Amino acid sequence: MSTNSVAGKSILAFLIPLAIGGIIWFYPVPDGLTPQAWHMFAIFAATIAAILTQPLPSGAVMLIALCVVIFTKTLPEAKALSGFASGTVWLIFCAYVLSLGFVTSGLGKRIAYKMLSLFGGSSLGIAYSLGVSDLIMAPAMPSVTARSGGIIFPITRSINDVLGSAPGATGKRIGDFLTMVCFQFTPITGAIFLTGMAANPLVASLAKSSLGVEITWGGWFVSAVVPAMVCFCLMPLLVYKLLDPELKRTPEAKAMGKQALGELGAMSSNEKKVAFGFVLALVGWGTSLITGLSATSVGLGLAAYLFASGAVSWKSLLNDHAAWDTVIWFSVIISLATGLADLGFIKWMTIKLGSGIQGFGAIESFVLLGILYIYVHYLFATATGHVAALYAPFAATAIAAGAPPMMVAICFGIFSNLMWGNTEYGGGPGPIYFAQGYFERPRFYKINLCVVTANVIIIFAVGMLWWKLLGYY
Structure with missing residues (x-):
C-alpha cells in the first residue's frame, strides 16, 4: 500500500468521527431532549466512531473525549471523572492481574495440557479438552485475546502440527475443526462469568445505571451457566457435523499432552500461589x-x-499495557454512558425505539430486539463499542415493552459475548484464528452464522425456561 494511501486512510479515520460528532452537535435538538443531552450524544457517537475507525489507540481517544466533555461543560468535571471511581473498572483491572499470574507462572498452559492428556484421544475429545481449559481460565482472564489467542491457540496450532493438518490439502484432517471450535468456545465461556470478557462489567454497570438492575458476580453466573453450558456442550457437535474432520481417533494428541506435562515438571511455587x-x-x-x-x-x-506473595510482580504489571489501557478507556466510557442516562437520553431513545415495535407483545419485543442486537454486530469491530452504544437503549426498550428486567439484562449480557463469534473482526481472537488460513472468508462466515444462530436459539429456549425457574418472570 502506498504512503499516500496510508496517509489518506489515517486522515479519514480522524475526519469520520469529527464529522459525525459535528453533524449531531449542530443538528436541531429533538423535542424531549435538552441541548446538554443532545451534545452528550454527539460526543458519545463521535467517540464510538473513533473506536471503530481507530485514528488513535482507544485510551487516547477516550482521554480526548473526556476533555471535550469537560471543556464544553457538557458534564461537570466531577461527573466526567466519576468513571475512574467505578468499582467495575477496578474489578476488571484486578482480573487482569490474575490473568497475568496465569500466563507468567505457566498455570494456564499446565491446565490446557492436563486436559489434553486426559481427553485428547479423539478429535471431539481434543475439542472438549481445549474448551474445558478455556472454561477454567475464563473467570480469571477477562482478556479473550490473552486467554484464547495467547494460551489456547498456540496449543491448538501445535496439535495441528503434530497431527499433520496444515491449511490447504490437509486442513480437513482436523485443523479446520479445531480452529473453528476453539474460536467459538471463547464467546461461550466468556458469557458464563462477569469477569469472563472485558465488556461484561460494562454490561453490569449499564444495567445498574440505565435499567435499575443490579447484577452481582454470583448472580451473573447462576443466570448464565445453564443456557451457556448447553451451548458449550452442543457447539462442538454441530461444528463436527458441519466440518466432519477426517481424523476421528487421535492418540498422538493425548501423548503430546502427557509429554508437555512431563517437560513442565512439578507445579512451581508461583503456580501454586496463583491457583x-x-x-x-x-x-x-x-x-x-x-x-x-x-x-x-x-x-x-x-x-x-x-503482589504480596510474589506470584505477580508490579514491574510485570507495569509492562502489561492492556491492563492500564483498560483502566483509561473503561473509566471514560462508563462516565460517558452514565452521563447519557443521567441527562435523559437513554429514556428518550427507549421511547423512540419502543414506538417502532408497537403491536408486539413483551416476549416478542424481547426476542426481536435480542436478534437485532446480536446480528447488528456485523457493523462493529469491538464488543465494547457495541455494548457501550446499544446495550442500554435496546435492553431498556425491551423492558419498557413489558419484558422482565433481570431476564433482559442477563440475556443481552450473554449476547454481548456470543455476537463477536459472527466474524473474524468482531473480537480479539478472531484475526488470530482466521489468519491461519484454514478458511476462506465466505466459508468462515457461513459456519459462524450457523453456530451463532444455534447458540441464539439455545439461549432463548433453554434460557427462558431457566430464568422462569429462577423467578425472573
Whole structure:
C-alpha cells in the first residue's frame, strides 16, 4: 500500500468521527431532549466512531473525549471523572492481574495440557479438552485475546502440527475443526462469568445505571451457566457435523499432552500461589451475598495477595499495557454512558425505539430486539463499542415493552459475548484464528452464522425456561 494511501486512510479515520460528532452537535435538538443531552450524544457517537475507525489507540481517544466533555461543560468535571471511581473498572483491572499470574507462572498452559492428556484421544475429545481449559481460565482472564489467542491457540496450532493438518490439502484432517471450535468456545465461556470478557462489567454497570438492575458476580453466573453450558456442550457437535474432520481417533494428541506435562515438571511455587488465589477469589465472588464483600473488594484482595506473595510482580504489571489501557478507556466510557442516562437520553431513545415495535407483545419485543442486537454486530469491530452504544437503549426498550428486567439484562449480557463469534473482526481472537488460513472468508462466515444462530436459539429456549425457574418472570 502506498504512503499516500496510508496517509489518506489515517486522515479519514480522524475526519469520520469529527464529522459525525459535528453533524449531531449542530443538528436541531429533538423535542424531549435538552441541548446538554443532545451534545452528550454527539460526543458519545463521535467517540464510538473513533473506536471503530481507530485514528488513535482507544485510551487516547477516550482521554480526548473526556476533555471535550469537560471543556464544553457538557458534564461537570466531577461527573466526567466519576468513571475512574467505578468499582467495575477496578474489578476488571484486578482480573487482569490474575490473568497475568496465569500466563507468567505457566498455570494456564499446565491446565490446557492436563486436559489434553486426559481427553485428547479423539478429535471431539481434543475439542472438549481445549474448551474445558478455556472454561477454567475464563473467570480469571477477562482478556479473550490473552486467554484464547495467547494460551489456547498456540496449543491448538501445535496439535495441528503434530497431527499433520496444515491449511490447504490437509486442513480437513482436523485443523479446520479445531480452529473453528476453539474460536467459538471463547464467546461461550466468556458469557458464563462477569469477569469472563472485558465488556461484561460494562454490561453490569449499564444495567445498574440505565435499567435499575443490579447484577452481582454470583448472580451473573447462576443466570448464565445453564443456557451457556448447553451451548458449550452442543457447539462442538454441530461444528463436527458441519466440518466432519477426517481424523476421528487421535492418540498422538493425548501423548503430546502427557509429554508437555512431563517437560513442565512439578507445579512451581508461583503456580501454586496463583491457583490458591484463584480458588479463594471464586469462593469470594460466589459468596458475596453472604459475606457482604463486593466483587471489587474480593478482586482487590486477590491482587494484593498476588503482589504480596510474589506470584505477580508490579514491574510485570507495569509492562502489561492492556491492563492500564483498560483502566483509561473503561473509566471514560462508563462516565460517558452514565452521563447519557443521567441527562435523559437513554429514556428518550427507549421511547423512540419502543414506538417502532408497537403491536408486539413483551416476549416478542424481547426476542426481536435480542436478534437485532446480536446480528447488528456485523457493523462493529469491538464488543465494547457495541455494548457501550446499544446495550442500554435496546435492553431498556425491551423492558419498557413489558419484558422482565433481570431476564433482559442477563440475556443481552450473554449476547454481548456470543455476537463477536459472527466474524473474524468482531473480537480479539478472531484475526488470530482466521489468519491461519484454514478458511476462506465466505466459508468462515457461513459456519459462524450457523453456530451463532444455534447458540441464539439455545439461549432463548433453554434460557427462558431457566430464568422462569429462577423467578425472573
